[in-house]
Amino acid sequence: MNRATLLALQVLVAVVVVGLWHVLTSVPIFGTVLLPPFFFSRPSDVAMRIWQWFADGSVWKHLWITLTESVLAFVIGSLGGALVGFWFARKPLVAAVFDPYVKMVNALPRVVLAPIFALWLGLGIWSKVALGITLVFFVVFFNVYQGVKEVSPTVLANGRMLGMSERQLMRHVYWPSALSWMFSSLHTSVGFAVVGAVVGEYLGSAAGLGYLIQQAEGVFDVAGVFAGMAVLAAFVIVIDIGVSMVERRLLVWRPATPDTHG
Amino acid sequence: MQETAANGAAREAAAGPRGDGLGGEGRGVESGSADRPCAVRLTDLDITFRLADRSTFTAVRNASLALADGEFVAIVGPTGCGKSTLLNASAGLLTPAAGSVEIFGAPLAGLNRQAGYLFQADALFPWKTAVENVAIGLEIAGTRTAEARERAKTWLGRVGLATFADRYPHMLSGGQRKRVALAQVLIRDPKILLMDEPFGPLDAQTRQIMGNLLLDLWSSDRKGVLFVTHDLEEAIALADRVVIMSAGPAARIIGDWTIPLARPRDIAEIKLDKAFHDLHREIWAVLREEVMKGYIQTGGAE
Numbered sequence A: 001m002n003r004a005t006l007l008a009l010q011v012l013v014a015v016v017v018v019g020l021w022h023v024l025t026s027v028p029i030f031g032t033v034l035l036p037p038f039f040f041s042r043p044s045d046v047a048m049r050i051w052q053w054f055a056d057g058s059v060w061k062h063l064w065i066t067l068t069e070s071v072l073a074f075v076i077g078s079l080g081g082a083l084v085g086f087w088f089a090r091k092p093l094v095a096a097v098f099d100p101y102v103k104m105v106n107a108l109p110r111v112v113l114a115p116i117f118a119l120w121l122g123l124g125i126w127s128k129v130a131l132g133i134t135l136v137f138f139v140v141f142f143n144v145y146q147g148v149k150e151v152s153p154t155v156l157a158n159g160r161m162l163g164m165s166e167r168q169l170m171r172h173v174y175w176p177s178a179l180s181w182m183f184s185s186l187h188t189s190v191g192f193a194v195v196g197a198v199v200g201e202y203l204g205s206a207a208g209l210g211y212l213i214q215q216a217e218g219v220f221d222v223a224g225v226f227a228g229m230a231v232l233a234a235f236v237i238v239i240d241i242g243v244s245m246v247e248r249r250l251l252v253w254r255p256a257t258p259d260t261h262g
Numbered sequence B: 001m002q003e004t005a006a007n008g009a010a011r012e013a014a015a016g017p018r019g020d021g022l023g024g025e026g027r028g029v030e031s032g033s034a035d036r037p038c039a040v041r042l043t044d045l046d047i048t049f050r051l052a053d054r055s056t057f058t059a060v061r062n063a064s065l066a067l068a069d070g071e072f073v074a075i076v077g078p079t080g081c082g083k084s085t086l087l088n089a090s091a092g093l094l095t096p097a098a099g100s101v102e103i104f105g106a107p108l109a110g111l112n113r114q115a116g117y118l119f120q121a122d123a124l125f126p127w128k129t130a131v132e133n134v135a136i137g138l139e140i141a142g143t144r145t146a147e148a149r150e151r152a153k154t155w156l157g158r159v160g161l162a163t164f165a166d167r168y169p170h171m172l173s174g175g176q177r178k179r180v181a182l183a184q185v186l187i188r189d190p191k192i193l194l195m196d197e198p199f200g201p202l203d204a205q206t207r208q209i210m211g212n213l214l215l216d217l218w219s220s221d222r223k224g225v226l227f228v229t230h231d232l233e234e235a236i237a238l239a240d241r242v243v244i245m246s247a248g249p250a251a252r253i254i255g256d257w258t259i260p261l262a263r264p265r266d267i268a269e270i271k272l273d274k275a276f277h278d279l280h281r282e283i284w285a286v287l288r289e290e291v292m293k294g295y296i297q298t299g300g301a302e
């Protein structure tokens, strides 16, 4: 299927969904409107609201806050996860000692941590960043750990026979392998960074997309909720396109696989 | 009984003059071996593996083999007999349970720094292009990147891949990958070459081309070569000596033939030679028995 047809079909899906939504919330069928606009709002109202946010510029501040939190959570979480993953993979004893604790912490639903972080770090951006970090860290950690562990023994032996020292093995063998695993989970970890930020904002803050949605919900402003969701979705798609571009540049050496991100 | 015979053969090969077909070219193997130490000398090697159920598996028992400096020795044996295992022991990647590995007269401790190893499985770094793969051996030894890349390009040219320098391994065919791996090993100019079925995945014609290429490169500066193959014809066509291993487990070296065919050789032409056929018949008579044994054993184990 060529690109134009694909794009046309994708647009068609959006048109049908929005069209149905509009019809069901505005046109009476057998005398009743099936979806009362009070609970479901209307596409036109939502569009109006988004337009209004961008026209008066109030949404930029919230977008900026959420973006900052996501980026910070992603960068810090990835760095930490990569370093610790690397360390554990190279030191089996350390990995064995910490194994049950890693599993324990990872099993914890992160939402329960949000109030604690708010308590420790206040209602500013850092409590949201911390929440994002706890999500991103483990994704990256497990992937880097796996990447270092699963280096092909033949490639490793080849590096040794070519005269690599331990440090050179790190740089030319372990690290590229770990990075490729890490990048294969880039979409997931970036997504988690955003989730951490938005959930944190939703549970208590004074700015950000999560805050925007939470405020609208508080006054039963359904159009506001949907508008917030739409802006959030667009935000995630833009970030995802950026990630795909980075990925394509960094993983040129890998055989093309069917597109599996999501 | 047989073990003594095998050891005897290996020692004799290392120490005494044998075969005279190579003498005409002024090869120094025979004359020099009296005072010069062997490039690789394996003596009474036992190699065991610990299996998952804590039992041990003896892959190689009492194997002895000597490779003189500058000599080309081919190791032939049924699949699974322990050919790769012997090379791994010579490379220092495996520690034998008993026996000794000596490299140029010195016992081997740790990795064999004098050897270049062409692995049976794919061993190129998938995240490096062909030219980066070839250059890496020089770069880690401290050569400036620009110079290393330049020399790597020359080597890629020698193995016929000059135009593929910027491809990643997954964009190369199996044979092209083997050639990159060959350049990767040879660029470091190791004193000893360990080659494990380097032409394994190639078709017959490419094998011939690669074989001639290898002989070409080798004859310009003769290194000791241990060359593993399951193709007896290839072994005879390439090597100074052909060594046969018995079927595993507890495989030994059961035969050792000097190949007195004149050099330089052309692989395709030499196969038409009468002397080649006689040698082939003689060695195959021994090898066939082992191949059958190996086949029956693996069949019985399943």
Ligand SMILES: Nc1ncnc2c1ncn2[C@@H]1O[C@H](COP(=O)(O)OP(=O)(O)OP(=O)(O)O)[C@@H](O)[C@H]1O
Pocket (backbone or CB within 6 Å): B049, B050, B051, B057, B059, B077, B078, B079, B080, B081, B082, B083, B084, B085, B086, B120, B230, B248
């Ligand atoms: N790590 C290991 N653990 C247990 N057994 C092993 C291990 N490596 C090799 N073996 C066994 O040792 C024997 C020799 O293996 P090796 O790889 O040396 O065979 P080979 O002669 O190179 O065979 P091929 O021609 O198929 O490459 C085989 O029976 C194999 O199953």
Ligand SMILES: [Mg+2]
Pocket (backbone or CB within 6 Å): B083, B084, B085, B120, B196
């Ligand atoms: Mg093998």
